[in-house]
Amino acid sequence: MSLKGKAAAIGIAEFKPWKEAPPGVTPLKLMAQLTADVLNDAGLDKRDLDGLLVGMPFADPGMIYPASLAEVLGLNPRMLNVVDIGGASAAGMIWRAAAAIAAGMCNAVICLVADLNKIGDQKVPVVSVQREFEAPYGNIGANCGYAMIAHRHMHEFGTTPQQMAKIAVDQRKSAVKNPLAAFGDKLLTIDDVLSSRMICDPLHLFEIVSPCSGGSAVIVASPEIAKRAKNPPVWLLGAGEYANHASITYAPSLTESPIKPAADAAFKMAGVERKDIDLVCPYDCYTITVLVTLEDSGYCKKGHGGPFVMEHDLSYAGDFPCNTHGGQLSFGQPGLGGGMSHVTEGIRQLMGRGEGRQVRNATLAHVNGNGGIMSEQVSLILERRS
Amino acid sequence: MSEYTKPLPKPTATSRPFWEAAKAHRLQLQQCGGCQAFIYYPRDRCPHCLSDELQWKPVSGRGRVYSYTVVRRAATRSFADKPYVLAIVELEEGPRMTTNIEAPPEMVKVGMPVTVCFDDVTPEHTLVKFKPA
Numbered sequence: 001m002s003l004k005g006k007a008a009a010i011g012i013a014e015f016k017p018w019k020e021a022p023p024g025v026t027p028l029k030l031m032a033q034l035t036a037d038v039l040n041d042a043g044l045d046k047r048d049l050d051g052l053l054v055g056m057p058f059a060d061p062g063m064i065y066p067a068s069l070a071e072v073l074g075l076n077p078r079m080l081n082v083v084d085i086g087g088a089s090a091a092g093m094i095w096r097a098a099a100a101i102a103a104g105m106c107n108a109v110i111c112l113v114a115d116l117n118k119i120g121d122q123k124v125p126v127v128s129v130q131r132e133f134e135a136p137y138g139n140i141g142a143n144c145g146y147a148m149i150a151h152r153h154m155h156e157f158g159t160t161p162q163q164m165a166k167i168a169v170d171q172r173k174s175a176v177k178n179p180l181a182a183f184g185d186k187l188l189t190i191d192d193v194l195s196s197r198m199i200c201d202p203l204h205l206f207e208i209v210s211p212c213s214g215g216s217a218v219i220v221a222s223p224e225i226a227k228r229a230k231n232p233p234v235w236l237l238g239a240g241e242y243a244n245h246a247s248i249t250y251a252p253s254l255t256e257s258p259i260k261p262a263a264d265a266a267f268k269m270a271g272v273e274r275k276d277i278d279l280v281c282p283y284d285c286y287t288i289t290v291l292v293t294l295e296d297s298g299y300c301k302k303g304h305g306g307p308f309v310m311e312h313d314l315s316y317a318g319d320f321p322c323n324t325h326g327g328q329l330s331f332g333q334p335g336l337g338g339g340m341s342h343v344t345e346g347i348r349q350l351m352g353r354g355e356g357r358q359v360r361n362a363t364l365a366h367v368n369g370n371g372g373i374m375s376e377q378v379s380l381i382l383e384r385r386s
Numbered sequence: 387m388s389e390y391t392k393p394l395p396k397p398t399a400t401s402r403p404f405w406e407a408a409k410a411h412r413l414q415l416q417q418c419g420g421c422q423a424f425i426y427y428p429r430d431r432c433p434h435c436l437s438d439e440l441q442w443k444p445v446s447g448r449g450r451v452y453s454y455t456v457v458r459r460a461a462t463r464s465f466a467d468k469p470y471v472l473a474i475v476e477l478e479e480g481p482r483m484t485t486n487i488e489a490p491p492e493m494v495k496v497g498m499p500v501t502v503c504f505d506d507v508t509p510e511h512t513l514v515k516f517k518p519a
Binding site: 029046122128129131132133134135136139140141143144148149151152154155197198199200201202247248249250254352 | 393394395396397398401421427452453454455456457458459460461462465470472473474480483484485486491496497513515
């Protein structure tokens with residue numbers, strides 16, 4: 001069984017990320033607001049929702065989270081789950097929702113993520129092997145892992161800091177047109193990026209995502225419900241998921257990521273070619289993440305990501321629209337909501353709601369979610385039918 | 387001498403032989419009797435073939451820097467005292483290890499040959515690090 005065309009995204013809701021957590025706000029409060037907003041956006045009633053997929057908020061985690069959340073919201077789901085694949089959780093929810101719908105288990109699934117930025121001093125990892133074999137050497141947090149990916153990529157393929165910086169620069173061109181971007185106030189130059197503070201060689205401050213507070217929601221629905229939704233349905237055409245490590249130290253390669261099998265599976269299911277894609281929304285916790293995603297998704301040859309981003313304009317108005325919301329690098333990273341921002345942007349553009357940054361005639365989008373240090377990968381192909 | 391505040395390994399029944407050897411300034415890894423692969427980090431079963439015939443074997447301590455970074459802004463306060471070189475070293479026997487390179491940051495390069503060294507960070511704990519060969 002394929003998921004091709006079995007379910008559609010019919011509504012989205014999203015907060016403009018806050019750089020600091022607003023006083024008195026909890027993840028639960030944000031999720032309740034998002035639920036009301038996304039139902040309104042889709043034109044559905046709460047009673048229409050019969051599936052709940054949620055991301056665990058770092059700021060307020062707990063056991064039996066989905067049932068507790070459903071009780072707060074007054075939902076009676078026929079399927080309820082936490083999706084726990086890091087930054088790929090949001091994209092992972094979309095195909096899981098479609099699978100539940102295709103299997104006849106649900107008709108309308110809400111995919112919900114919200115979090116507060118209360119990380120501060122990062123905790124030593126809770127996974128015991130990481131605590132034992134990574135943390136004593138200072139392999140804590142994500143910056144250093146992605147920095148090692150970038151160094152290896154530079155070593156193998158001659159990728160340059162300028163090429164990586166160009167990604168942040170082009171995404172910012174779209175962010176200044178996105179009223180929801182937390183870091184969309186002014187354009188950036190390659191020099192701005194390269195003169196920002198070095199955090200972990202070779203990654204500079206402006207190549208690294210900023211943790212924020214916020215969240216977003218998407219409703220995925222059956223064809224019957226999609227017919228009566230307010231928005232043009234955005235159909236899931238293809239999906240793929242793959243992981244081959246947790247710590248980057250034990251990945252088969254630092255430069256060939258598990259994105260390739262995930263993207264290949266998604267394109268195969270969708271039955272479309274790379275050249276057919278109108279916009280790409282690759283998870284961008286760092287500039288190097290986008291570069292490796294473009295290579296492993298097959299938009300250019302392995303190792304050619306650097307020249308590729310220099311040869312193309314990645315902005316909404318360019319010849320290769322990429323992260324037209326500004327990416328997380330400019331939108332901000334409200335916990336797992338950072339990963340949902342790529343999903344909502346793909347849907348928004350295909351619905352024709354991109355406003356000042358609308359990609360012209362956008363009908364096919366490729367979204368990639370990425371968890372951990374290039375660990376869990378989820379690729380989605382989304383389509384608006386004319 | 388000031389107290390050591392960075393995270394320390396808490397050996398398990400599975401990993402204790404690794405850390406005890408390190409304390410004696412020896413590097414030993416598990417080798418799988420089923421598929422002959424060397425394994426790091428220590429496990430109860432081989433991640434390649436799931437055999438439980440794992441034997442501790444001394445290894446060369448020679449390898450190369452597979453990649454590295456200089457952490458200038460650490461994610462935790464305990465590492466914030468000064469920049470440090472975090473690296474992945476690929477051992478001659480195959481496995482990769484997370485480690486630190488004991489060398490000035492500007493000297494470290496991807497692909498550089500390195501050899502094991504041992505850092506007795508507390509009287510009970512020895513970390514496995516590497517230095518230019």
